[in-house]
Amino acid sequence: MFRLTERQSRRPLPAILGAGILLLAALLASPAAMAQNVDRLFARWLAGDLWKEAQARGISAATFNAALGGVKPNLELPDLVLPGESAPRGGVQHQAEFRAPAAYFRHVEGVVAGGRRLARRHAATLAAVERRYGVPRGIVLAIWGRESGFGSASIPHDAFEVLATKAFLSTRKAMFREEVLAALEMVERRGVRPETMRSSWAGALGQPQFLPTSYLRYAVDFDGDDRADIWNSVPDTLASIANYLASHGWLAGRDWGFEVIVPPGVSCTLEGPDQGRPIADWAAMGVVRMGGRAFPVHELRGEGYLMMPAGRRGPAFLVTPNFYRLKDYNESDLYALFVGHAADRIMYGDIVFAAPWQPVDRLSxxxxxxxxxxxxxxxxxxxxxxxxxxxxxxxxxxxxxxxxxxxxxxxxxxxxxxxxx
Structure with a gap:
């Protein structure tokens, strides 16, 4: 177990961890010996490397010890490269089955039902959030439901264990180094107690599932208690989600997108955010809104983008720039489509995709x-x-x-x- 001593807190930064130590780690064959060696290297890294940068950023020894004093590396986390090895154990995860797009929407009913119920319970808060940030309440509710089951999902990990392990051993060390330093800043400057910082296996925190850098930028105190509590406060959670989207450029007053029929003469190769054109131009090409409804007049001059997550084998959509703000939250096309679709159903009733998701070949x-x-x-x-x-x-x-x-x-x-x- 690591704990920064008074002497270590004053020690100059070592130039480099010895290459011989890493070589020794590679030669240790038994899992128990490897784990013990990783523990020693981890403690040395905390005291001789991470602490010095944390100290330079104004983190106190008391905060460092409170957050990391009892932490050991969790070797059960994915995407770790152990000392002496050159790739994650198990290799690149390409053997899993490629999921058909339709599978992504199997749990949408639970998000819709929960969103409708909570829209009534938190109507005043949602209205205030929508007024301040311009993000529709249905979108906020859908993200809340998707990310953490409206706060009911288990968030099982100690955030500092996850972030420090990944900063030391993952394939994205630089990214997680910034995140663990941001987590220390949350404790030092934002008054978050280390023991309350529960995260996913990827280090995402609380009900909105923010990484620490996102918490520092976007977490909001909306209930007036001078703390942005994304673990326990519904108002703070809802406002923080909306603030994230607004800060990334959510366009108030525009929709996220519309299901459409793409005629055979319009190529599916026109898909993508780099091939946008006014929605009126898509309509002139023969792209029509599903069900024969007209596009809203205020949307016609706005840029739209073709999005076909299953190509010609599933529903097609014209999406707005707001669809890509949802992708800022999670880069998956299907995630953004899930959120937009669930939001529409929460607010407007039992809307379903009109075009079917056709069967697709089972591929890895x-x-x-x-x-x-x-x-x-x-x-x-x-x-x-x-x-x-x-x-x-x-x-x-x-x-x-x-x-x-x-x-x-x-x-x-x-x-x-x-x-x-």
Whole structure:
């Protein structure tokens, strides 16, 4: 167990941890010996490296000890590279099955039902949040429900254990180093008690699931007790979510998007936030709102973007810049679509996707990564071979299909994986 001593708090910063120590760690074969060695290296890193930067940022020894004094590395966390190893144990997670987009919406009913109930219970707070930040209450409720089950989800981890372990051992050390330092600042300057800082396995905090840097920038005291308590206060949680979106550029008065019918003459390769045009122009191309309803007049001059998460095998949408503010919260297209769809249902009733999610081939993420590398080799920008079919991958598939004289589906399948190997 680590604890910063008086002598350590005054010790000059060592230049480097010895390479020989890391080599020794690599040579220790037994798991128990490896864990003990990692514990020693971790304690040395805390005292000789992290403490010095924390001290330079104005963190006191008392705060450092209170937050990290009892912390040991948690080697059960994912994405860790142990000393002497060059990659995470288990390798890159490309073997998991690539999920059909429809699977993402299986739990939307619970978010909608909870959102409707809590919209009534917290109506006054939600109205005040909406007035101040310009973010619709349905959006705030949908994010609250998606992130933490409206505060009911288990948040099982000690945040300092997670953040410090990842700052020392993960593949994204620099990012988590900033986060653990921000967490120390939360204790030093914002009055958050270390023992209350519960997080996910990824270090996300409280009901909005903010990383510490986001807490420092966006967490709000909305209940007037001089503390931004995103663990226990509903007003603080709701306002903090809205403040995050508003600070990222949420456009008050605009919708997030609309389900549409994309005619065969409009290519699915036009998808993406870099191919926007006024919604009136999309309408002139034959893109119509599902159900025959007109687009709101105030939206026609605003920029819209085609979004087809399952290509031609599922619903299509024209989304606004606000859709990408939801992606600032979580970069997944499907996350943003889930939030927007749930918000509409919370506020306006039992809206369902009109177009069906068609069956798709069962592929692994390794299959998708293989497909992505093959498209890269042919000059397509797929956004990286990560095993996830984002919009760049989807439209690259469509462009290759069009070049090959095939109908463009803009979605991966077994035939494509085989033909592009």
């Amino acid at each position: 993420r390794a299959d998708i990564a293989t497909l992505q590398r093959a498209l890269q080799a042919r000059g397509h920008d797929v956004g990286g071979a990560d095993g996830l079919a984002g919009f760049k991958t989807r439209r690259s598939i469509g462009r290759w299909q069009e070049q090959a004289g095939r109908p463009a589906t803009c979605f991966p399948d077994e035939d494509l994986v085989r033909d592009l190997r």
